[in-house]
Amino acid sequence: MGSLFRSETMCLAQLFLQSGTAYECLSALGEKGLVQFRDLNQNVSSFQRKFVGEVKRCEELERILAYLVQEINRADIPLPEGETSPPAPPLKQVLEMQEQLQKLEVELREVTKNKEKLRKNLLELIEYTHMLRVTKTFVKRNVEFEPTYEEFPPLENDSLLDYSCMQRLGAKLGFVSGLINQGKVEAFEKMLWRVCKGYTIVTYAELDEPLEDPETGEVIKWYVFLISFWGEQIGHKVKKICDCYHCHVYPYPNTAEERKEIQEGLNTRIQDLYTVLHKTEDYLRQVLCKAAESVYSHVIQVKKMKAIYHMLNMCSFDVTNKCLIAEVWCPEADLHELRRALEEGSRESGATIPSFMNTIPTKETPPTLIRTNKFTEGFQNIVDAYGVGSYREVNPALFTIITFPFLFAVMFGDFGHGFVMFLFALLLVLNENHPRLNQSQEIMRMFFNGRYILLLMGLFSVYTGLIYNDCFSKSVNLFGSGWSVSAMYSSSHTPAEQKKMGLWNDSVVRHNRVLQLDPSIPGVFQGPYPLGIDPIWNLATNRLTFLNSFKMKMSVILGIIHMTFGVILGIFNHLHFRKKFNIYLVSVPELLFMLCIFGYLIFMIVYKWLVYSAETSRVAPSILIEFINMFLFPASETNGLYSGQEHVQRLLLAVAALAVPVLFLGKPLFLLWLHNGRSCFGVSRSGYTLVRKDSEEEVSLLGSQDIEEGNNQIEDGYREMMCEEFNFGEILMTQVIHSIEYCLGCISNTASYLRLWALSLAHAQLSDVLWTMLVRVGLRVDTTYGVLLLLPVIALFAVLTIFILLIMEGLSAFLHAIRLHWVEFQNKFYVGAGTKFVPFSFRLLSSKFSDDVA
């Protein structure tokens, strides 16, 4: 059955890695991704492990690289991503790489620091020039309406307009000027007012162009302000407030000449700074460009190196400290690959003693590995979402490949819709190597990953659509209907006969709104339609009644077959795990219970289909009544389906009733008997077990290294097993719960399968509604306008079909199909308590930059 039926056999292997070659060996293993490491140092906290220093070094390198990437991104230099991933760096190169990177970092930091300093200088100078320019207009205004100074002696007041006088006054009159962030202006002014009690005059103007903040690099709006104040004390306060609001304060020139001088000086300095800054930036760019070339491979290499050391941290040292011992899970099929990888690693490092491995027997449950390909992957994911299978358990994914799309299609049965879905999936499948699809996001990704599921779902829907004879809710008449209306007019009979047989004549046709075709009249029903439902039903008013009866019965039949199959798969599990008693005590009673009740229901359905024909249909009993009567034993006789029905039903019911106590008590009692039996028969049996115990011990000792520990482990394991058997109450409880769940589940799960009918009905009705509401309206209008109207109508029809019928209905059918598999099917046999096999593989590391920047 291949690897999809059961997970692969695993073995626990011990790797003896010579300490000199361990790194290379793990690098080789990581490239191949063969094995899953077990943590042998679980009770050692992360910072006390052996290779923590190396991990730290990797982190340091990662930090430098993150810094580099950040700088490179900031400089807008494209980062080339290599196609091939470079192998983990050999140990000798690591030091070199580290040195190189550290040197680069130091250089880069220095250059950027210089650059920042220059930039800051430049920005400050620019601010200063702006300030000078703006404040020039202030002074005149300031001086002109200066009411504060009116209390000064008139002599001075006169000469205030003159700058030279101002200078004399300067001892007392002070100016503070600078720039302030736009958002803070109001609070700044308020505080100035409160603190200086109005002994200041603030003038400010908005700067027309936003400038960069030299400290944060943000581009914001600034205000230029000029505070004139009088007195030393207030001056101190003003300065403090300016500090508080992070104003950029620049010295205020007192005379016009000074101002001019400063401005000229500033201009030349700005010019100089510009050139220097340009040169620095050019140099920085060069350095970054060079770094960008190798940064990708460095990032990957460091990641691999870090991964290797993390794995090495899971290994334990042997006594002599010369080699590392790692315990790994490896699929048996890959053992020779593992050996080859170890040899390769040893050879690469040029070690004299090669690393080697041996397998050790274990009682622990290995992880589950089911190899999938791009086709089976999606189905396996559906199963894994419920629970990863226990080790070597029957894997339902194999059967899901067919049953899942089929059950979906039963609910989604429409030829047209199925075909559209099939085309969509086919498009995805044909273009699956397209890079845009591979990198698509979210919803599209979901569709892409499930493309093969979609493909099969579409195909099966086409099939069920043909069976239901539904194509966008319309039937297709491919082979010609098996019903003939003209036969109802048959003139070969006498009028009396016609009356008796219910044949039609003109008056009947004219006076009745609804006419009934009678299949018992010869010629009316010429035989079944070759494939699916006869298209004539599309015209019938009792179409829904007919389809409901058909679909309901079909759902029950499919459901019971599906569940029975689940129980049978359980038998495979019991056979494989060598628990034969489970077959007789659990699976067989389960099967009997199911088949005697619901299997018989299927039998009745099929029997009724086969035995009763159009002529005898009037006497056919209702299956529902018959089925209920099976449990109620009514006193009054009904005519029944066949003779002796009552006895058969009683027998079946008795079998089903007998299966229940077996199911409840069989397994626990058997286990109790096994346990007691062993101690009852005393000497001979215990002797036998002792021998077995010894041999078991020997086997495990062969593999395990230190004898004492192994012995203890086995003792423990044995005692555990004994303990388990002793706990009769628990086994009984589990079994009782399981049995109750099963027996009630048989009923509720069968009912649950009716969702097949319900959803298929809903789908058919919805598409029918869409047709009548839209297209029929469009078609009813006469030809001249109809053509114009039909175009938007069809467009609307297409859009609604896709969104409501394909996507919405499809999703709901998908969900119900998943539920039927997870609950109704898998709980019959699937435990799903395993852990997934996660190999140590470099391929699982992300090879994107975005991750390490974040």
Place this chain on the structure above:
Amino acid sequence: MLEGAEFYFNVDHGYLEGLVRGCKASLLTQQDYINLVQCETLEDVKIHLQTTDYGNFLANQTNPLTVSKIDTEMRKKLCREFEYFRNHSLEPLSTFFTYMTCSYMIDNVILLMNGALQKKSVKEILVKCHPLGRFTEMEAVNIAETPSDLFNAVLVETPLAPFFQDCMSENTLDELNIELLRNKLYKSYLEAFYKFCKNHGDVTAEIMCPILEFEADRRAFIITLNSFGTELSKDDRETLYPTCGKLYPEGLRLLAQAEDFDQMKRVADHYGVYKPLFEAVGDGSGGKTLEDVFYEREVQMNVLAFNRQFHYGVFYAYTKLKEQEMRNIVWIAECISQRHRTKINSYIPIL
């Protein structure tokens, strides 16, 4: 607030409450502390913290690592979270948040004024200020010379303004007066916060009032303890006690008369809540200090706050728990860096 706040609570604050509960789950566990205590160097601490929710918050720190670097980064992290809560909050939760920051603001103002008194530069002290209590006007604090000055000039527009009613005076700000100012501010702050929670009603009041009552009483005890042997008069002392606690009014009166620790303990004996706390205090050498005992009690109350839903207390409790956790980490880190391992275990575990 209408009856049955649970019907409306989630509309406005459901997202944040979910978020804060998620954050609470990221607090360090007992196992984490056990591992942290085993660390040999600060690098080890860093590596261990990486495995927790702190992540690589220290990744961009250049060597060598110091305790203060760890502390600053942790504070920054808490501050980021708090800012997020605050920016996404609606009234009245945002007022609640403002109240929460007020205590840090008071501490910062006092710290700055003390710094100014000792003629230290503002920049130097700004680094020490708690980021949660940062506000623009803060840096201008040293302009003021008297409390009323401080109020009029600097703090009148900050949330701290209402707390100044009781402490407007023209005294110059010397060390003692600053301490008095702090306690008075804190007193009116606690009372205002208590009133806010009480008025809010609902579960918030049920949760927050006991926490604030405890906080008030704790302050009363601590003030009493610190005032032994100082020139503070008993009447003055009484004016500093927050009056929203369980001790009010008899307990506070008795406490005002207390002259040594034993008398204080006798006062506490009248209260079922505080009696066991004072009994747990060890004598002199070994055992816990009163402060530690109070911290433990606080942690306990804060953890219990998470047992109820639809109230604001979780935000307060989370911030306090996180602070306690930071204190623990700093304590452990200090012990490690000073090679003083004997006391390393006296952190306060968060249950």
